[in-house]
Amino acid sequence: MSSLMDAVRAGRTADAVSLLDGMTDAERRALFPELRALRKELRADQWTAQSRRAYPTLHAAGAACQTGAAGVASWLAASDMRWWPASPGVLIDVLGDRAPGWLADVAHRIAERPVGAGVPYELMAGLVRLSGCPVPTTEAYVHGWVEHIGHVWQRGDTVLDRLRKDPHLARLAAALFETNDIGSRLAWTPAEGPNSWTEALARLTAEGVLDRKATVDACLARLLRGGPASDHRVFLRMLRAFALTRDEEREHTGDWLALASDAASVVAAHAQSVLASLALDGELTTHQLVEMSGAVLFRTEKKLVRAQLVLLGKVLAREPFAVAELLSAVAQAFGHEDSEVQERALKLVERHVGKVQGADVRDELASSAEQLIPVLRARAARSLGVAPSTLEPVPYEEVLPPAPEPVRVAPAPESVAELAEEVGVLLASDADVATFERTLDGLVRHAYHDKDALVEALGPVVARLWWATAEPPQIRPGDYFGNRPHSLELLLATLLDKVPTAALHAAVQHGTSGFECVHGALARAFNARIWEVAYRIRTEPLPFLLSTPTWGTGLLEPDELVTRLDEYRRAGARVSAADFAQALLRVRRDDRTAAAAASRAAALGTTEGTRLARWLTAQDPALPAERRRTAGARILLECGELLEMQEDFPPEFRPLGRPVSVYRERRHCYHWDDSIRQHWLALLPQRRELVAVRLLCDLSTVAVDDTRGAAAVLPLLAESGGEAGQAVHLSVAYGLGARHPEDRLAAVDALLVLASRGQLDAARLGADLGQLVRGGAVKTSRLVESARTAAATGANATIWGMLRHTLPVLLADIATGGTAAPARGLADLLAVAAECAERTGARGELPHLAWTADRRGSSRLVAQARRLRSALAEGVAA
Structure with missing residues (x-):
């Protein structure tokens, strides 16, 4: 037995097979525990040279030393064996002396594994051949069969020849039409000729090798079932080949x-x-x-x-x-x-x-x-x-969705068990602002009242995280947690003493951002609060957070903040600078309650109360001036500084008020996670324009670079507070021209939310879209889809108000005799505009429309221009 284990460890497969041939079944079974222990040992570090050498021999020996079909099938298809398996020939050799029924059981079990398990077709087919059992028709077997038949270049014959020789052709050909996503594999072979699956099957049905009626019925049934585009193309081509x-x-x-x-x-x-x-x-x-x-x-x-x-x-x-x-x-x-x-x-x-x-x-x-x-x-x-x-028709009435109601942030979980469950959910998936903030506040509260109970409850939740079992010297907080601040892992690691106090202190004193990009100000302010909270948990726990918002947008009611400051005063707790700075940026300043809250804050007699009172009664400054800049096809914005956010704020928050430049900051950075953007919006819930100007480059990529997902933040941007200026409208414009439908739908939602809140500047948005289409940043066909979707909800007047400022920009070149061809899809955009004008009864003239409508011919562009002109002249509502 020791000699066999030596052969396995050394990777001498031929020696191991020879030794196994001379063993009885009892001796093989007795050896299996050692093989299983070796497998566990190799799995701990399976990428070493020793592991790669031993795995193929271990794969064969483990299969030979088990008697149960289920156990052997599980061993053969194990994921850790997939990278360095024994060859199918060796496996068939060591299993070939078993009973046919047993071999059939193993064959069907491994054939039932998913395609991704990578079980070799040669192994499955070899076991079927030895056992004489019916051929499996599972997805893995059929995919393997198609790939095996299609590799004709290795054998020198054709697909047609190999299919003729296959003893299981009828059964597998029938299964071919019932196997998921098989079209992509069939498409690997040529579309025509003897190596084409479509022509080969058509020829075999014509020769009577395959039942023609059954095959045609199966092909039609597959097309009726639907599936991916590759299946449609392949099976339709096959159906045509049947003639x-x-x-x-x-x-x-x-x-x-x-x-x-x-x-x-x-x-x-x-x-x-x-x-x-x-x-x-x-x-x-x-x-x-x-x-x-x-x-x-x-x-x-x-x-x-x-x-x-x-x-x-x-x-x-x-x-x-x-x-x-x-x-x-x-x-x-x-x-x-x-x-x-x-x-x-x-x-x-x-x-x-x-x-x-x-x-x-x-x-x-x-x-x-x-x-x-x-x-x-x-x-x-x-x-x-x-x-x-x-x-x-009946008189037209604009239908807009009701303005979304803000969601109140629920109180922090009362028990550590409930809090641990919330943390587990947050670690497993992205959470909205409300869930994140209440959980963050819950960690602070429970760490203050009973840290030991909290740590005990969190133990099972964090056990699967890599740093939970790592030694502190192995963890570099600035590298790992600095790039993932939106998760709660930094606070969890602090609670479990996995982050040195010195690292937390250094982050609080000097900040964590060493990579300046256009998002740098947002990231630094967000990080500063997280790191300072972690430092206070370690050194001087806070009773609760002052900055926890009242509403899911990040907005904080002034009365609530004054009450929290009063509780801090009575408890003698020292306020965290970053926490208080975030609270000031979130507190509502635009209604009557702010003035009353300012009086209460001043009466507290604390430094923070006085600061809050001054903040609430100060005149809300105008947004800094914005300037348009062109970067390739993109239109981006720069903005000046806002002194209010640089005075009396911690150093990590001051960049929020500094100028934003298109060319100074780096455009590419590590802020690739789309879910962080909603938390940046919650930093400045009454200053969305300052966030939008920093997100604009990201949002432009959904239209210019065909990326996916960045536009998901647009509905939240529309629901946020503050002026909706150039940056907000340009962001929506890019979203309306996005490559992917889900991003366009998010932009349509944002447009409708702005319209329902009375914050949409249709003229500005329309003119922006005209310039973006003209410059090539937005494709007209995508804008058509977005406009049509929004109009279909009942917002015809809104869309007409937008397009009446988009179309003149696009029609100008035609009217002035420019050499540029009309934008592709312009006729469709005119059709959408005409339908909106007809439905709403819009009247008036549209610049440059008459020149296009008066052109000779009956092209679709001219026809739709005439239709729109007629609608605007008649003023008839549909």
Whole structure:
């Protein structure tokens, strides 16, 4: 046994296999505890050269020395064995003398492991071959099979040849259509030729090797099931390769109808083409065509909708007896968001409405025509022979979401057990300002009253953190905790005596920020309070925090702060400088309660009370002057200094009032965590413009660099307090042009919140968007999506107020004969503006619009410009 262990430790796999061959089952079982102990030993430091050498031999020996199929399967697929496993050939060799039933059990168990477990296909297939069991059809096995078959370059034959030779082809081919995300692996092979999966399977169905009906049914079922885009492309290509006959297409009419309704765009287009061919050959009933039209005309893809209207026009010309049903189907396009689609549908109705005999159909068409844009609605009234007044819309009323109500911060947890649970949640995920602040206050309170009980309760919560078991010399507080201040780990490490007092004192005296960037002032002020609280926990615990906000935005009510200062006075507690500075920056100064609270504060007779009274009664200074600067495609802002924040504040807070420069501070830094931005907003809950000017570069990346996530802070920025100036509006403008839909949606939410609070400067935002589109920072197509989304909520007047200042900037080059081509997507933006103007009854002239509308031709840009001009001239509300 010792010789086998020596071979395993030395990584001599051949010697170990030879020794195992000469052992009985009892001897192997007796050896397994030693192998398990060695595995535990290697796992502690599995990246050393010794571990890498021993693992393959240990992998094989451990599998050979167990008798239970479950245990062997678990050993073979273990994550720690994945990096340096034994070869499949060696594993099959050491397991090959077992009973077929046992081998089948192991084969199916390891095949049930997830694809990410990395179990080699050769091992699974080898065990299946030895046992003679049915081939598994699990996700891992099918993925492995596809990869194995596709590696033809290693063998010199083709995918088609290898599939022909596979004894399990029928079972695995059927499983192929039921396996998740298999399209990405199939796409690795060529799209055409003998090494193409699509052509190989089509050829095998034509030869009768695979059952054609079953394979075609499975392919259609897979397309109906949906999935990632790679699956759509591969299986649609495969379906086309099958070259279905007309009888086969007719047999699957129900599937085509379902695909045209719900499938991905490329799949729906194929289904639509098949159904169109059937319809034009008279092999689709009127009811089926109406059903298909109802589904396709409801889709957003204009190409599919236009193709469906063309099909309906052809059928209407050939089958006048079905005109009533088909025109009702056409009228469903009256509600489409694209005015060109509406016009196409109306033209079709106008062409064939004379064939309608009954009044009921005309009444139904007139009812549907209420969804048309005003100019088309008037046309429809004339065509249908109804009075225009019957199609008059209801007066427009702007619908904005109610302004969000602030959330009051709950009191700190009363028990250490409840507090420990809150800390555990915070460590596992990002928390909002309210949760973070109440938990921070809870740690301070319980550390003051019973530190030992708090430490005991926190023990299980922090046990999994790396520094909990590290020795203090191994922890460099400035490097680790200085970059992650928004978590509570610094306070937890302080409570558990993992941070030296000298390090805490140094941070309080000299600060922690050695990397100046545009966020530096925000980060330094936030860090200063955390480090000072940690230092006071160690040296002179605070009874509670003065700066805990009243509301989730970070705002602190003045009466509440005065009461806290009074409690400090009665308890004889020394105020923390950073905590008090943060409280001053958070306290409300803009209502009547501030004056009354100032009198109470002055009556306290303390230094802090006098300072608070002076702060509350001082005139709120105007924001510093801002200046625009251009950096590539970006428009960024600089601002001057604010002396109020540099007087009588601790050194780490004074940078908040210093000038912000576009070119002086570094743009790239370690502040990559999006969740920290909400806490920066809570630093200055009544001065959001000062935060926004420092976040502007980050927010610009969602549009310019196509990054994701930074715009999540925009709704919080809109809910915060203080003036919404250039920085706030530019931030929203970048968000409206973001690459990712979730960022655009966050920007739309922010826009609507500002509008509902009466703080939106639509003219400023619109002009900013025009300049950003013109400079290439924002793509017009993305702005169109954002504007359309906001308008769909009922904010048509708000969006028109914005776009009426965006469009002149973009139309100016066309009107002045500039050489630049119109911005891509400008026609769509004009369409959104026209719809908003029609719905709201907007009137007036738009600079440069007339020149575009008077251009020759019938391009979409010209058509939408004429539509908008007509809407503004008529002033008709939809």
